[in-house]
Amino acid sequence: MIDRTAAVRLDAADPLRPFRDRFRLPPGCIYLDGNSLGALPATTSARITRAVEEEWGRGLIRSWNDHDWIAAPARVGAKIARLIGAKADEVVVADSTSANLFKLIVAALRARPGRSAIVTETGNFPTDLYVARSAAELTGAELRTTCAQHVIDAISEDVALVVLTHIHYKTAARLDMRRITRAAHAKGALILWDLSHSAGAVALDLNADEVDLAVGCGYKYLNGGPGAPSFLFVAERHQPHMRCPVGGWMGHRDPFAFVDEYVPAAGVDRFLCGTPPLLSMLGLEAGLDVLSDADMGIVERKSQAMGDFFIAAVEQECGGFGLTLASPRASSARGSHVSFGHPEAYSIVQALIRRNVIGDFRAPDIARFGLTPFYLGFEDLWKAVEILRDVFDKETWRSESRSTRARVT
């Protein structure tokens, strides 16, 4: 039996409790969507205002040097590296996750001549599937999709690259990074992990797991703000042998030499293309600075404990209302969100949002709840479940429009 007292006790013992004050959430809002758009860190507005007023307004073009704007992609990348078990010079921040996927998939295919297939998961995040398809069409490779359980069997000797999302966006199912990476290497294939729902939420050790390539979002658990740029990881051993398929000037060894011939930068910088979006980049840096003293092992344990608590509370309080757990029950097999299937999931999520409990809906029938370890506590989860029970008891979801869905769900 769990109740509010149990939640309060868990909050009192939570070593991450002090992080909560580093974020600005509207009063009364229980924010269960930090896996889609992270909350606003308390320092971000001032940082961006300073960048606009002083660095841009007064510094003008001089700020590329005086405020080291030019180093931001590598500097911010190094701050992400710490969170994912990478070296500082293996990560840069640039572009969107979709664009980075494209750059790394094409680079990997070209680094494995003589092999012609990409393997990925059926039901992967759509952009991963669409970009892999585009890259396959461009290079003449074949895209093979298979369910997660059969991925390892699908890695044959003709596979150049395996592209997988570590934590599934819908179900939060977590794949075994080390085991699948080893299986890919055993067949001579490279692997690219999408860490969009992993970075900042669970403990990662890309180098211990011998990962080749990775990408991930800046605006989810890294709290970089809407449309914050993405990061990409290229293991040091691969950097000299992989070329960015979009050879822009920022990836050149010496952009300000202004020469006609493209010579890639020596390291991971070669995967930069154009001028970085500085304001967004500095917003992401502010989000990362908030996490600079976080121990990712503690973060992962809290993510898992919150998931266990939330599942138990929903099943205890809302049993009999037709919710089915769509996430793995075992916390070791799960990321930092919990999803439930329900035929009226869209209306239920809308009714919750009306009550200031913000989750989201993923078609066709998933209600998804992000359990961000930095600014959520167990009592918040308990309150959210009480409100969910009330939405079912009073059937308030019935008055939500089912015919007109917002463009963003």
Ligand SMILES: *Cc1c(COP(=O)(O)O)cnc(C)c1O
């Ligand atoms: C959120 C997410 C993305 C987003 O890609 P963008 O290019 O930033 O829109 C990509 N992949 C996965 C797995 C995601 O969860």
